[in-house]
Amino acid sequence: MSVSTKAGRTVSRHRMSDGTFITLFVAVVAITLFLVASLLVPNFFQWLNLLNLVTNNWAVISLGVGVTFLLVSGNFDLSVGGNVALAGVLSVWFAQSTGGTNPLSIGIGLPYWFAILCALGGALMIGGLNALFVVRFRIPSIIVTLGTMLVARGIAQVITQGSQRNTNLPEEFGFLGNLTMFGTSIKFPVVFMTLLLLVAIFIERKMVFGRITFWLGSNPIAARLSGIDRSRHLTYLYLFSAAIAGIVGILLSSEFKSGYSNRGMLMEFDALVISLLGGVSIVGGFGSVVGMFFGAIILAIVTSAATGMVLSPDWQFTLKAITVFLAIVTQTWALARRNR
Amino acid sequence: MSIPSTLDQPVTTPGNRIAQFLRNYYIYFVLVAVILGLSAANLDSYGLFERGNFLYKKNIINILRVSAPLITLSGAFCLLMVSGYIDLSVGSAMSLSAVIYALLAINGVPFVLAFAITVVVGAGLGVINGFLVVRLKITPVIATLITLSFYKGIALLLVQDGVSAIKSGGGLKMPSWFNSYGREGVLLGLPMAFWIAVGVILVLVIAQNRTLLGKYAAATGGNPTAATLSGINTNRVVFLLYIIVGVTAALAGIARSSFMSLGDPLSGDGMELNAILVVLIGGTAFSGGEGRVLRSFIGALIIMALTVGMLTLVPAYFQTLVIGAALLTAAASNHLISRKESAS
């Protein structure tokens, strides 16, 4: 594609951006790994298996959207796992009826739809707390979101007294989390994840909001001098991420019909991992949710192939570490070579 | 003639001097306040020094025994932060060391050798961190999150399936000397592990005040350009500090596993959080340059007193919330204090 200009110069699109390159790189790695795993693990190479890699991880992928956006802006969000637990527990507690025998079965007794709305509100408050500490008090986001993760999970633990609430729930509570759609066995949460991804891709590529995120992460000083409102934008980002975590928590507790204070444990870590695997840069201004998606597939392949090869679940920590390390090293190398 | 400028040396007013005094010694006030607060909590049911209350002798001894790992870690962690770097893998390094130590012991390796090998392993873990951060130039947060996961994974793998930790059972028995290091009182009723911890702090305090490493760490964290221009090899300084952190993580792991008489691959979980809390309370800045080992030591005592005190005063399920709130409060006040100083 080229556009001729008055001066006779051609203005043409001749090279894909580094961002697209890395996303493609990650996609290729994902596909290669799938093929390799298929050779090593019996029964791996199945359409259903590939689908499961995605559907089983709908929660982490959804969280990854928020985490990716924040990373692109140059910040962390480690609070998402705790927020998942909080939102789930709140949705149960708010929906539990007020009469009950033991303290863990007595709730607020709100109508279901109102209960989940309030639970979402609770999650958003955690997001607001993140924004406050990061923007106003200017504390490094890694510390802030570590703290709010503990606070969120802590509140969940207090409400469930360390375990879970799963009694005295209205009929419709398990509806959303177990709803199958389009006459197939695809559940609503997976549809949610897909919609979220599509919306995220749209925002990233086509919306001003996405573009501002990139500018902010790439050069905060130039961004300010170009009129970008960092405070407002970061607040939106943290609320966005918190909202996702809230919905994930609500859906999970609906699926299991319980509010468990340990739910979402380490999900923030996994969300960070898949973003890094997907080529999102920690310094900001670079990365894509598409890459994160493929990063999730890579992680899923590695962990499930490991299980398939009869490695115990204890291997996941080491494997994740090695995978992220390799990803960072190879991506840096690939970019350096490309731009030499 | 020219008008005398007021932009010069700060006037040492009485108000200024009080501020200075507070900045240097506030942590002791906090320690005393915490002790008083915890002692007063149960005063209605128990006497001040009686069993059941905080200041009960056996309680104090127990708290100090359990504090050995955190104390050991706090000094080195502080020094690393002074240089402007962080190590989030200390908890996993501690767990891994605990597992290795127990593994060696249970397989008949004598005390001194097992101890030495574990310490060397700890140093090795520090070398890996240093390599990732200094040589490969990966951001410290990500690099040490990677190693956090990696070390934890190895610790879990070293423990067989079906067993939660390395301990007596299934034909192997933990040697009788195993828990004397961490439990048996040798001086004032406190075990070797505690005194080694104190010794480590002493060594690091001396290092901070009297050695090149201490001075160069502050220079590297305070003004890396100035440090490099002065001919300091900042890479070497940081690498060395990571190794020292690794060694103290190993010592912490040895202390913990000796105390519990087993090698638990999850024993160090959350230690990095404690370490962060400790250095925040101790006034260490995340940006580097600022921080005292001695204050981190006091901070460790405060955190441990609060943790143990919390166990009795507060239901278990409140604890995560308390830690999270403490982290946020400490971070906020730390930042406010350091901002105020730089504004002057």
Add this chain to the structure above:
Amino acid sequence: MTEKQPPPVLSIHGLTKDFPGVRAIDDVSLSIESGTIHCLVGENGAGKSTLIKMLTGALLPTSGTMRINGSEYRPKNLQDARDAGIATLFQELHVVDELTVSENLTLGMERSRFGFLIKSDLDDRVIRTLKAIEPSIDPSARVSSLSVAQKQIIEIARAASSGANVIIMDEPTAALSEREVERLFGVIRRLRKEAVTVIFISHKLDEILQLGETVTVLRDGKHIATKLLKDIAGRSELIEMMIGRSVFQSYTPSTTVRKEAVLTAKGLTNKLLKDVSFHINRGEIVGFYGLVGAGKTEIARALFGADEVSGSILFKGQKIGRSPKDTIASGIALVPEERRTQGLFTEFTIRKNIPVMNLHRMSDRGIFRSLDEQTAAVDYVNQLSIATDSIDKHVKKLSGGNQQKVVLAKCLFSQADLLLLDEPTRGVDVGAKTEIYDIIRSLAGEGKSVAVFSSELEEVLGICDRIFLLYSGSLKSEIINNADVDVSHILNIVTGGEGVV
């Protein structure tokens, strides 16, 4: 019969430095005697900093030689210069705030055994040096408690005690108060007693006259004269040497200026600025001219809302918000001083750099219109003659001049009515310079107002209708540009003089 004189501490023969398209230093020879305070003056672009860079090893000369105490001197980097005894005082302070004064003085040079710091004569020596040049500083004080002026003295003491026999100070008084300047002079004079040579670069001629023993004047890269200050009659002689008979770019009187003020500033004051007041008319190109530390960037940023300032600013008759976001919305745009760190998103392409200041124009309810973005980018590439074969080229690969044009495009896209250009042609090649000047003129022709903040006299005299002269944070004088403008008067004002020379 006189005994043989010791060689000068520093001597230069036929030093020349060429850059592509320009000769920055042209056959300069001079010698500096040991233990003197040697001043270096010259207008902007005269070559002072290029000369200093060659002395400190930051640049390699194209030809010519340098000698230190008679021996050949060819530094390849800063370390070589330091080893040879030449220390430089930079604008950014290289002290560690968290350490004490004496710790800073000995940093990197400590004696140690097994890693332990041991007391050595170095500690006494540095303290003695410090006391010799500035006895009022307490060696055990934390550097963070010292003022900027005192930290500067610490650096000087450090240089002196590390064996430097030549200390180069480039505009050291830019951020100092009167009393601090006095104190610095005391330090420099005491340094002389310690047989340290000081090369003092400043545009504040009063300081030169007060402090210096010898002065070298550069102009257009050439050495004009080196004289003893006692042989110099006064400011006027120095100024005459500084400007010579240069030919300035001819200025065409503007036909675009209207008698309607678009911006009025009253009493602007902050850390550096002192009660600055002025107004800018519609369709006018104004210049803010002054040398280092005069306050140009501070005024630009204050107008843009990037920094705080007290006083009033009325734009189009109204008070405007005090943040970049607000001022952009009101119609002001700033091209910042440092394009790479402040003006551009270097990791992005040209097309992705342009829309940021005016997102409304490029979007529809939050959705970007890529086609419009592409068209806009293509338009600006043509309009501003940005040399590139694609709008998708990464900005960091462009030359300085083209990068500056991208920043300009960004600001033009915001459809601002007042453009603030901070050093718009710094680091830009001659061809691009002329293009940028043409762009500025055409902007005025469209009825926009432009404020050029520059330290290049030729530049402001070439395009500005009115010029504000700045010195040390104050707006000293305002002149209307025409063919009879008195350049020596201008130089007098911006170097601290009062009234007509």
